[in-house]
Amino acid sequence: MRIIKELRKKIGINQTEFANKIGVSLRTIQLYERKEANIPMKNLKKIAEFFDMTIPELYIHEFHDPKDNYGKKKPFTKHGSVFYPLDRGKILAMTSLVLMEDHQEYIHRVKAGVPSQNAFQTGFVLDAMGEELHMAFEISGDSMFDGSIDSVPNKSIVLGVELDKKEFWNEDYELLDKPYILVCKDRVICKQIRGYHPEQETFKCGNLNTSPEYQDFDLPFSDVLQLFSIVKKQL
Numbered sequence: 001m002r003i004i005k006e007l008r009k010k011i012g013i014n015q016t017e018f019a020n021k022i023g024v025s026l027r028t029i030q031l032y033e034r035k036e037a038n039i040p041m042k043n044l045k046k047i048a049e050f051f052d053m054t055i056p057e058l059y060i061h062e063f064h065d066p067k068d069n070y071g072k073k074k075p076f077t078k079h080g081s082v083f084y085p086l087d088r089g090k091i092l093a094m095t096s097l098v099l100m101e102d103h104q105e106y107i108h109r110v111k112a113g114v115p116s117q118n119a120f121q122t123g124f125v126l127d128a129m130g131e132e133l134h135m136a137f138e139i140s141g142d143s144m145f146d147g148s149i150d151s152v153p154n155k156s157i158v159l160g161v162e163l164d165k166k167e168f169w170n171e172d173y174e175l176l177d178k179p180y181i182l183v184c185k186d187r188v189i190c191k192q193i194r195g196y197h198p199e200q201e202t203f204k205c206g207n208l209n210t211s212p213e214y215q216d217f218d219l220p221f222s223d224v225l226q227l228f229s230i231v232k233k234q235l
Helices: 002-010 015-022 026-032 041-050 055-063 100-112 165-170
Strands: 076-078 081-085 091-098 121-126 134-138 157-163 179-184 188-197 202-206 217-220 224-234
Touching: 002 055, 015 026, 015 041, 041 055, 055 091, 055 121, 091 100, 091 157, 100 179, 100 188, 100 224, 121 134, 121 224, 157 179
Parallel strands: 091 134
Antiparallel strands: 076 081, 081 091, 091 121, 134 157, 157 224, 179 188, 179 224, 188 202, 202 217
16 A cells, blocks of 8 residues: 555654564565555554554545555545445445434434434445445444454444345345344334244344343344345454
């Protein structure tokens, strides 16, 4: 990433000093400062933190580097999110972030059919994207935390891609037992959907946390305003 070199020079630190700060070799830093550098996520995080930035901010600065020419790689907007095509087929998605404190305001806007006007945004690097609405949510509670790789602990930030809830009518078992964001009439929750009962028109919602305080429950289909499949998360 050429922006690393620009930022390093801006604060007056040479490659050797920077390598020591990041905990890698001089040769590694020289490789990282190339345009096509493939930087491991753990080191990319260290670099971003060193410059007091986030990883998405690093990519945005790289993308808008006036000394570079990205040709046809222009950002585009869909449903209020801005997508930045990156090298190696990656896409940086900058989406609206609904914090826990703003869940009720978001629900109010969904009911009124008013587009979200969130003051916060966050970024995720994606391998691909479709036409669906992308939204990021801060998660409340530990009902989906069990220490596994699929866990979604309290205050996690997750990226959701909106689904048509009617898809579950077709008993698509590939959709089951995965984490979802359910925007309901009175709350925003993160749950697994373990089944759909067409006769009762209810979702069977479950938790990863096996503590007795977290029980599976049936959620009326009509109570679900929006349904998002979780595709990325930040802990």
